[in-house]
Amino acid sequence: MLNPQLNAAGRLKHLITLDGLPKDVLTEILDTAAPFTEVSEREVKKVPLLRGKSVFNIFFENSTRTRTTFEIAAKRLSADVINLNVATSSTNKGETLLDTVDNLCAMGADMFVMRHASSGAPYLLAQHLRATGRDHISVVNAGDGRHAHPTQGLLDMYTIRHFKQDFTRLTVAVVGDVLHSRVARSEIAALTTLGVPEVRVIGPKTLLPGNLEGLGVRVFHDMNEGLRGVDVVMMLRLQNERMQGALLPSSQEYFKFYGLTAEKLELAAKDAIVLHPGPMNRGVEIDSAVADGKHAVILPQVTFGIAVRMAVMSMLAAGN
């Protein structure tokens, strides 16, 4: 089966998932992002790489933060950005995903940035574009169901590389609701591809999918044990709705056993860094003292996120 993300020359054509992307492509994205961090510090925060191109942000699921960062990234590349909040528009009137997309293609889209509640939706879009001879249009996955959130994974990798340089000497722990997390899947795929020798996953059994070992990680249910000696702690957001039903008894109990506190962080390496994809639930998965403390690199993540998204979009524009 061909990897639908790469073109015949092995260059990035769509960005749908980090799972299965070669190491050199991941590294190339991170390398490309580096100079873009400087663009954001200029007085005129713009480069002309996507001038005349139309980027359509189609969000079938509500999101402010991710959509905004994609919008900023596209605008800094001089693209025209059109935001569609489809969660509140035509699909509620019965229009299908592909009908919506066909309409947007007719309006001259060059790139789609899509978020969707169903895992795999961006593949459907990419396959549809190919089947209808519109292969020149790129798809960027801004999060699909529980499957992938590749730009988040990449900005996390950028952050880790920025602070820790060498992936091959690190122990990294991903903590929390891996079962429902597209961020976790993208992080695990990137970390293992980039050569991190030990990737740990920490959480209660109800929030971890089975067969995690098959993804190349070590599973811990005891957070104290899992955090011992780690260089990087990657926290996951816990959705409030998980507290209902049979997955977890209460946010208090969750915080007690899986919330990141200064005390637990003591077990990690002295110079450990703490990442969080945001928005944070203080007092649920992370204590304020840690979120605002010296180990946290949560705000740099946001800044790097724009550069990484600029890198992805400029590479896609070049690849197509």
Next chain:
Amino acid sequence: MNIQIKNGRVIDPAKQTEVQQDVFVAEGKIVALGNAPAGFSAGRVIDASGLIVAPGLVDLSARLREPGFEYRATLESEMQAAMAGGVTSLACPPDTDPALDEPGLVEMLCFRAKNLNCAHVYPVGALTEKLEGRRITEMAELVEAGCVAFSQANTPIADTQVLMRAMQYAATFDFRVWLQPIDPHLSKGGVAHDGVVSSRLGLAGIPVEAETIAIETYLRLARRVGAKLHITRISSADALTSIERARAEGLDVTCDIAAHHLHLCEHDIGYFDPQCRVVPPLRSDRDRAVLRAALADGRINAVCSDHTPVDDDGKQVPFSDAEIGMTGLELLLPLIVKWAQEDKIPLVQALGVITNKAAGIMGITKGGHLGVGARADVCIFDADAERVLTRETLRSQGKNTPFLGLPLPGVVRYTMVEGRVMYEG
């Protein structure tokens, strides 16, 4: 018209025979094998040189989509598919709209099917009204109307008290109960096998226990009330273990699998192929290997097509949102022949699971074999030829199958129903 089928390799799984001989058909029945009966004069001679002459296939589950889902398929289109697939008898599950829970609906379906004069259609009645799992149906009336068994299709009864009573009532009349093992709670929200692929792709999983717990419940209730139980479409090795244990304890229970489970496993989902969204889900490659072996040694009694035509709109959506099911009538024979070739199983044995053994589960005696006096339902096919499956070659209105574009063995040349040639390919 009298027909002579000449020079074919006649395979009759019921008698375990494979002989190069002629078959003589008169008045819709097989009247002789080998030598023509006295005074026989053929109105037509079919040259079956190099071909297999087998009983018309018997499919334990084919959704015809009528009444209620005519936009997906009609009786006309699916009967053509059956003929092109060599299927001459088929059972259709009750999950139509409305469900097959009233004698009038069943009579209408039988009447419509009979007028089309193609495959013999055997409705499976709903075990409970509207398949809701609350009130049992008028089973005795439904049998009079033409039902051969009762099932819930793939909407399981959540209330075990209702389930037990439904099985008990069916047992009163010695009616067959066909149950697809699904635990309604454990399968809730799931779209794929809870395994490596669902974990990696972020698809909500259906654990194997959703199948085994339901099977254990059915087996215990069947033993308790003495029901004639057939378990349809198992998908896992563990399910088979449960069934074998019950058999060892003396319970007479049969089971089948869907043909696609012989060839596909969770990895075939690939990049979220909505064509692989089926119930039960495609399981692990180990499960597949165990099912294949169990079919070969008879622990699994039969194979059905689980034919479920879905329109393109139902599949051109993300995996989790896709309608479930695959088109199957025209794939039943090719997938069995492919399995037989790959696992080196003689055709005379392999074909049994889609002819006489399936007929036995359905309780029909006039079809599924080539004995003298049997209905002249015949499938003549080329076992060695291969054909690439395409949207254009499929007669079914449903083009939904992940096998599109693949070469498959077992090409049907003639399908005969009660002595009438209904398909020539």
